[in-house]
Amino acid sequence: xxxxxxxxxxxxxxxxxxxxxxxxxxxxxxxxxxxxxxxxxxxxxxxxxxxxxxxxxxxxxxxxxxxxxxxxxxxxxxxxxxxxxxxxxxxxxxxxxxxxxxxxxxxxxxxxxxxxxxxxxxxxxxxxxxxxxxxxxxxxxxxxxxxxxxxxxxxxxxxxxxxxxxxxxxxxxxxxxxxxxxxxxxxxxxxxxxxxxxxxxxxxxxxxxxxxxxxxxxxxxxxxxxxxxxxxxxxxxxxxxxxxxxxxxxxxxxxxxxxxxxxxxxxxxxxxxxxxxxxxxxxxxxxxxxxxxxxxxxxxxxxxxxxxxxxxxxxxxxxxxxxxxxxxxx
Numbered sequence: 330x331x332x333x334x335x336x337x338x339x340x341x342x343x344x345x346x347x348x349x350x351x352x353x354x355x356x357x358x359x360x361x362x363x364x365x366x367x368x369x370x371x372x373x374x375x376x377x378x379x380x381x382x383x384x385x386x387x388x389x390x391x392x393x394x395x396x397x398x399x400x401x402x403x404x405x406x407x408x409x410x411x412x413x414x415x416x417x418x419x420x421x422x423x424x425x426x427x428x429x430x431x432x433x434x435x436x437x438x439x440x441x442x443x444x445x446x447x448x449x450x451x452x453x454x455x456x457x458x459x460x461x462x463x464x465x466x467x468x469x470x471x472x473x474x475x476x477x478x479x480x481x482x483x484x485x486x487x488x489x490x491x492x493x494x495x496x497x498x499x500x501x502x503x504x505x506x507x508x509x510x511x512x513x514x515x516x517x518x519x520x521x522x523x524x525x526x527x528x529x530x531x532x533x534x535x536x537x538x539x540x541x542x543x544x545x546x547x548x549x550x551x552x553x554x555x556x557x558x559x560x561x562x563x564x565x566x567x568x569x570x571x572x573x574x575x576x577x578x579x580x581x582x583x584x585x586x587x588x589x590x591x592x593x594x595x596x597x598x599x600x601x602x603x604x605x606x607x608x609x610x611x612x613x614x615x616x617x618x619x620x621x622x623x624x625x626x627x628x629x630x631x632x633x634x635x636x637x638x639x640x641x642x643x644x645x646x647x648x649x650x651x652x653x654x655x656x657x658x659x
Contacts (some may be wrong), residue, residue, distance in 0.1 A: 515638060
């Protein structure tokens with residue numbers, strides 16, 4: 330478990346316990362509970378609502394004029410609305426949620442005291458939400474986790490709060506970053522953009538290739554620990570030693586992909602690591618795929634002539650890379 334070691338990290342403070350810092354069997358137990366709530370079948374039941382949400386957001390932008398800021402007003406708005414709906418977060422709290430999420434994945438700009446204050450505020454908010462849902466349970470994801478805690482005794486109270494916060498933020502920032510990332514790359518390759526307009530059936534496969542091709546993180550992210558001695562090239566990694574793995578580099582491995590530096594939206598069997606692997610494979614991968622597919626589909630349908638309309642501003646001091654400001658016209 331990462332928390333048992335002084336692991337390499339991108340921020341000075343040690344992060345709270347969560348799925349990414351846990352090994353089996355604890356990781357397996359918590360992932361199993363989350364996976365049951367985010368099965369591919371349940372996600373497909375949500376698809377019509379997510380499609381309507383995506384189209385409605387674009388209709389709203391188009392009603393305001395002929396230009397818009399896509400990164401915030403669409404990229405952030407869509408996954409934020411989806412994950413908040415799943416957790417029953419009221420719309421009045423979405424602003425605080427976005428602020429906390431940005432702070433969670435920031436690698437600079439906050440003092441240790443400020444970061445601790447943000448975490449304390451997040452925990453207090455989630456504890457209040459859990460108490461309210463215990464009084465008035467619904468069929469949302471948070472109620473499902475509470476049931477696992479109270480009726481099945483599969484979660485400690487701390488695990489309930491930490492897992493809920495991890496899902497809330499983890500299910501938001503990654504998709505929010507990749508929507509403008511993917512859109513930007515397609516606009517820079519207009520022939521590929523036109524292919525999706527002409528053939529919407531290509532979109533699911535295109536999302537897999539875009540996930541492979543576009544790195545999300547700005548670095549190597551979480552440390553992985555060798556479970557046994559292993560030699561990589563001329564380097565011997567001993568059991569228990571940390572290794573910082575670049576998923577972005579792995580997704581461009583020529584031993585795995587033919588011409589990995591080329592974007593091929595019809596590439597077959599794209600076995601990428603965009604959602605992790607093994608015990609740390611993202612339990613929300615099906616939901617992320619659905620959101621990205623519907624976000625891109627709505628853009629091709631509503632704004633087929635989409636193009637940039639100004640200078641990009643990139644996020645800074647974040648663990649993820651994506652445009653912060655992306656002005657567009659259609």
